[in-house]
Amino acid sequence: RSAAAVPKLKMSDGREIPALGLGTYLGFDKNAVVASKDKELRDVILKAIDLGYRHFDSASIYNTEDEIGEAINMKIEEGVVKREDIFFTTKLWNTKHKREEVVAAVRDALEKSGLDYIDLYLMHWPIGLNADYSFSDVDFMETWRGLEDVHKLGLVKSIGVSNFNKEQLQRLLEEGSVRPVALQIEVHPQIIQEELINFARSENIIVVGYSPFGSLVMRYGKQFPGPKIDDPVLVEIAQKYGKTTAQVVLRWLVDRNVIPIPKTVNPKRLQENISIFDFKLEQDEIEKINRFNSNKRYTEPSFWQTHPHYPFEQVENPLSDPFRD
Ligand code: NDP
Structure with a gap:
């Protein structure tokens, strides 16, 4: 079977x-991020490239940069x-928010x-933490200067942010020298993000949607309220359209x-998820x-909600911090 053609979108930096893209977060288990075993992820990426995937989403905290890069280099x-056919995104973790730490992280x-460059480098959260996961007072604008540095050095071709709210994005646009080209946020039928998407679009910022299946699938062993895979x-x-409900949601x-x-x-499912064009x-x-919307997030690190730069609504009973407890 020939590789599917995935269209491309133009970012504001041209x-x-x-x-x-293909997500590569493998989950969180017993206080640790799940790592790929026996090069399982590398083999998935090899297969994905054969099927036409060119865009891969990683993060320092996912522990997947090595196997993604290995597969890309093999192909x-x-x-x-x-190399120029591939789009590799990775993210700066919260414990590396000091300006001078960013170059080392990249x-x-x-x-x-x-790889010798990263296509898109994102600040994973606006929340700065110390090495022991206590709150640090590093402002996300200082961190953004670090992203501007690695952009200027050519180590990363484009820069953006993840999990920023509208006010934080506005501040970045006002005070930064390089504009963020992309915003990665949770988007699925339970959280349709109409306002933030419209704002990003008005600023010519590309929106990347994470956890796209929302409540359709079991997530790290848990079932969340909302439409299921067999929703009428x-x-x-x-x-x-002769498609699966998972494909319909991706196409949405x-x-x-x-x-x-x-x-x-x-x-x-790799083949299924790319067959939406x-x-x-x-x-x-x-x-x-859109009418499924209930503004329900699945990624809600409420254990950080007293941090001055926590991006989301406060909840009454915050979770305990899995990185510390
Ligand atoms: P997804 O919505 O991608 O759901 C993944 C789950 O759906 C897995 O259990 C997978 O199982 C299953 N699945 C995949 N395809 C199908 C299908 N066609 N039919 C039925 N089930 C399917 O959730 P994620 O939370 O993983 O989000 C995707 C990516 O977004 C992450 O991997 C990560 O790269 C990024 N992300 C970023 C965050 C951020 O803070 N910036 C936060 C969370 C995610 P199986 O593998 O067995 O197919």
Whole structure:
């Protein structure tokens, strides 16, 4: 089967980003991020490249930069892709927010991945932490200066942020020298992010949507309230196009100009998730899915909610900090 053609979107710095990416966060278990075993993730990435995936989403905290880079380099050596065909995103972790720590963090990501540049480097959270995970008072604008430094050095081609709210983004636009080209946030039928997406669009900032399946799937062993994979509203739309409900939800993101980054390690679902560029939803179908909105987040690190730069609403019973307890 020939590789699917994933369209590209233009970013405000003139560079292009594929309209679908592959997520690589493997989960959190017993106080630690789950790491890939026996090069499972590397083999998934090899397969993904054969299927037409060109955009990979990583982060320092995911522990996946090494296997993604290894697979990319194998496919470059095989002559299947060139480096410039690949779009590699990774993220700065919260414990490296001092301006001078950013260059070292990027060099570490380059060394782990074996790549000589990163396509998109994101500040993972606006929240600065000390090495022991206590709150640090480093302002995210100082951290942004560090991202501007690595951009200027050419170590990263484009820079952006993740988990910033509208006010934080506004401040970045006002006080920064380099504009963020992308904003990565949680977007799925339970949190449609209408306001933040419209704001980003008005500022020519590309929105990348994480956890695109929302409540459709079990997430790290948990089931969340909201539409399931067999939801009748989704099934009806899926049947009309001869697609699965998972594909309909990914297409709903694409049709709202959001770049989905679904994660899967399953070859069949890898193929399924990329096969969404041969149909398009009608406006009323987009709106039907919008109506699932309840502003429910699955990534809600409320253990950080007393941090001065916590981006989300406060909750009554914050979780305990898995990084510390
Ligand atoms: P997703 O919405 O991508 O869901 C992943 C789950 O869905 C997995 O359990 C996967 O299982 C399953 N799945 C994948 N495809 C299908 C399908 N077609 N049908 C049914 N089930 C399917 O959630 P994530 O939270 O992983 O988000 C995606 C990516 O976003 C992450 O991997 C990460 O890269 C990024 N992210 C960024 C965050 C941030 O703070 N910036 C926070 C959270 C995520 P299986 O593998 O077995 O197929």
